Amino acid sequence: MLDPASAEGRQALASRIAEGLGDQRLQGPVEVLTVVPLSGGASSATYRLEALRGGQPLRLVFQRTAGSEHAGLGRSVQAAVQRRAGALGVPVAPVIATTDAASALGDGVITGFVAGEALAPKWLRLPDFAAARAVLTGQCAAALAKLHAAPAGHWADLGLSGGSGAELLAAMEALYRRLGVTVAAFDLAFAWLKPRMPEAAPTCLVHGDFRSGNLMLDGAGLAAVLDWELTHLSVPEEDLGWLCVQAWRFGQWQLQVGGFGTREALLAAYAEAGGVACPQAVHLWEVYGTLKWGMSCLQLADDHVSGRVPSVERAAIGRRVSEVAADLTYLLAFGDL
Amino acid sequence: MSHPTAIQLLQAVQLFLKEAEAALDGRLAFHAKVAGNALGMVVRELAQAPDAAEDAAFAPFGGRDALCEGLRRGDFLPGDAAVLRAVRAAALARLAVDNPRYPTFQRLMERDLP
Numbered sequence: 001m002l003d004p005a006s007a008e009g010r011q012a013l014a015s016r017i018a019e020g021l022g023d024q025r026l027q028g029p030v031e032v033l034t035v036v037p038l039s040g041g042a043s044s045a046t047y048r049l050e051a052l053r054g055g056q057p058l059r060l061v062f063q064r065t066a067g068s069e070h071a072g073l074g075r076s077v078q079a080a081v082q083r084r085a086g087a088l089g090v091p092v093a094p095v096i097a098t099t100d101a102a103s104a105l106g107d108g109v110i111t112g113f114v115a116g117e118a119l120a121p122k123w124l125r126l127p128d129f130a131a132a133r134a135v136l137t138g139q140c141a142a143a144l145a146k147l148h149a150a151p152a153g154h155w156a157d158l159g160l161s162g163g164s165g166a167e168l169l170a171a172m173e174a175l176y177r178r179l180g181v182t183v184a185a186f187d188l189a190f191a192w193l194k195p196r197m198p199e200a201a202p203t204c205l206v207h208g209d210f211r212s213g214n215l216m217l218d219g220a221g222l223a224a225v226l227d228w229e230l231t232h233l234s235v236p237e238e239d240l241g242w243l244c245v246q247a248w249r250f251g252q253w254q255l256q257v258g259g260f261g262t263r264e265a266l267l268a269a270y271a272e273a274g275g276v277a278c279p280q281a282v283h284l285w286e287v288y289g290t291l292k293w294g295m296s297c298l299q300l301a302d303d304h305v306s307g308r309v310p311s312v313e314r315a316a317i318g319r320r321v322s323e324v325a326a327d328l329t330y331l332l333a334f335g336d337l
Numbered sequence: 338m339s340h341p342t343a344i345q346l347l348q349a350v351q352l353f354l355k356e357a358e359a360a361l362d363g364r365l366a367f368h369a370k371v372a373g374n375a376l377g378m379v380v381r382e383l384a385q386a387p388d389a390a391e392d393a394a395f396a397p398f399g400g401r402d403a404l405c406e407g408l409r410r411g412d413f414l415p416g417d418a419a420v421l422r423a424v425r426a427a428a429l430a431r432l433a434v435d436n437p438r439y440p441t442f443q444r445l446m447e448r449d450l451p
Contacts, residue, residue, distance in 0.1 A: 182401060182402055182405040183405075184395065184401055184404055184405055184408075184423070184424045184427055184428075185424050185427075185428050187404070187405040187408040187409060188408055188415050188420070188421075188424050189415075190408070190409070191408040191409065191411070191413075191414070191415040192415040192416075246440075246441065251440060253440040253441070253444075312368050312371050312372050312375060313367075313368060313371050315375065316371045316372075316374060316375045316378075319375075319378055319435040319436070320435070320436070321431075321435075322428065322431040322432040322434070322435035322436065322439075323432065323435070323436055323439045323441065325424075325427075325428040325431065325432070326428045326429065326432050326439065326441040326442060326445050327441050329421070329424050329425050329428045329445060330441055330444060330445050330448075332415060332421070333421050333425065333445075333448075333450055333451070334448065334451070337441070
């Protein structure tokens with residue numbers, strides 16, 4: 001794959017950006033000046049681009065799939081979801097263009113740069129974000145209510161995955177069995193969830209990874225909802241329950257909503273924004289979400305243990321299974337965490 | 338007995354990783370921190386033997402795999418107080434090794450099961 005920072009890579013990016021932005025005769029040509037890698041995971045790489053369009057500075061972000069490990073949504077579908085979510089009123093980075101999986105740049109998306117802080121441990125603690133945190137629960141509730149208000153048919157042409165709660169749980173259990181690890185608290189949670197998960201068909205699109213780590217904040221609160229890679233068809237309570245999972249509270253455990261708000265405030269604001277969610281179902285999906293995070297820990301550990309991706313970070317994440325086991329035990333014993 | 342002990346050697350490596358972390362930046366500094374935390378788990382595991390605690394907790398059910406299999410087949414119910422007690426004991430023994438500062442550790446230990 002082409003290095004986006006090379007002269008050829010910058011040229012290829014500039015051409016996609018020019019196409020994405022439209023009429024060049026009016027605005028002048030696009031030139032990509034610098035490409036700075038922001039973060040590199042095993043499955044995805046993100047770069048910040050400084051560009052000029054007709055001499056005017058343009059700040060953009062290029063995110064692309066790296067390696068063959070990636071099993072998530074294609075970037076073009078992800079970009080289409082992100083555009084439509086933006087049109088529904090969800091704050092997202094504006095999509096400028098996509099790059100094709102078969103092209104030299106690989107499967108990627110170019111978006112406008114949104115200024116702000118994406119590191120949740122920072123914006124959860126820094127005094128500069130106190131005002132932003134105070135309004136964030138309401139903003140998250142409103143963003144989710146807008147996203148969930150569109151019927152499942154709104155997304156029908158995109159070929160998204162998804163299913164009933166029962167189907168999603170069955171898929172997760174199959175993954176757990178494949179990994180060949182037994183954690184008693186996980187089996188406890190599967191046994192508790194199985195008779196409770198809804199059988200009804202999906203009613204809407206869920207972001208699928210709406211947690212504090214995927215929220216970009218500025219001084220006024222929610223600036224953008226990031227990472228639409230796990231989006232799928234489900235029910236509203238999946239996103240609401242996932243947002244309450246302990247792992248994204250970063251130690252602020254009394255604030256169930258991502259470490260910044262209470263569950264009651266989230267559900268009240270969600271209803272006020274026109275959303276319909278059942279509190280018992282949100283609890284069910286919080287248990288499901290906690291278990292799902294546990295599966296991610298097992299999978300990341302398996303990457304290391306199997307020798308596929310040797311990594312001290314992934315090996316250590318495997319031991320976070322114990323945190324999830326304690327969370328699940330608490331949730332099932334006391335009905336609240 | 339050899340001197341220093343395995344735990345003392347691990348603690349020495351932890352000290353070194355702290356120094357290394359301060360001299361590194363970015364991804365390597367982060368990995369030095371993660372590596373130091375991982376050694377902390379090994380130190381606690383050597384001192385606490387969580388496997389034995391887990392085995393003891395699950396012995397009345399025929400062991401961990403038998404309990405998991407029983408939960409899957411419906412022979413054991415997730416609301417059963419004895420099951421919950423055993424799963425809690427095992428979860429606490431593991432978390433005491435892996436991350437005793439995790440907030441749910443104290444909360445789960447201190448609250449009486451219904």
